[in-house]
Amino acid sequence: MQKRSRIRSILRRRVSKTSTAGVPNSGVIEVGFLKIDTNKRTVYKGDERIRLTGLEYSLLELLVNHSGKSFNRREILHFVWGYTSEQHADTRVVDVHISRLRGKLEDDPNNPELIITARGAGYLFQRIIELEN
Structure with a gap:
């Protein structure tokens, strides 16, 4: 019985790594001019x-893996920086990193097309539409 549970656990982890929400199994995502x-x-x-810092890549990965879903600053601090809700942190650090990421990825960072601000909700990556062959 314990062996089956362990196998199920391994399979669950393997499946979650190979097919994350919005990310094709190949691991390569193309959105417009961005790969x-x-x-x-x-x-x-x-x-x-494009050279990204580890934090910038983690932030991009969070947004891309959940494209179309907005994350507020506290959620981003939790998922990217690992802060818990009990820890006090300046949420504006998220704005700075979003701005730097936009500066590297967007053609016009002042009018972003990829990383969008959802007023009152947070930030989101434009929805990735997968085309079927």
């Missing part, structure tokens, strides 16, 4: 590789 390789943790804008 994100989740396996290698690399990002390309056209043919140019």
Whole structure:
């Protein structure tokens, strides 16, 4: 009985790694001019590789993996920085990182098309539409 539970647990982890919400099994996501390789943790804008810090990539990964879903600053602090609700943190640090990420990814950071501000709700990555062949 214990062996079955362990196998189920391993399979569950394996399935969650290979097919995250909105991320194809290949691990490569293409949104317009942007190409994100989740396996290698690399990002390309056209043919140019974009250098992201670890925090910037983690923030992008959170938003892309849940494209279309907004996250408020506290949720982002929890998922990316690991802060708990009991810890006091300046939520404006999220704004700074979003701004830097937009500066690297967007053609016009002042009018973002990828990382969008949802007034009163937080930030979200535009919904990824998967095309079926």
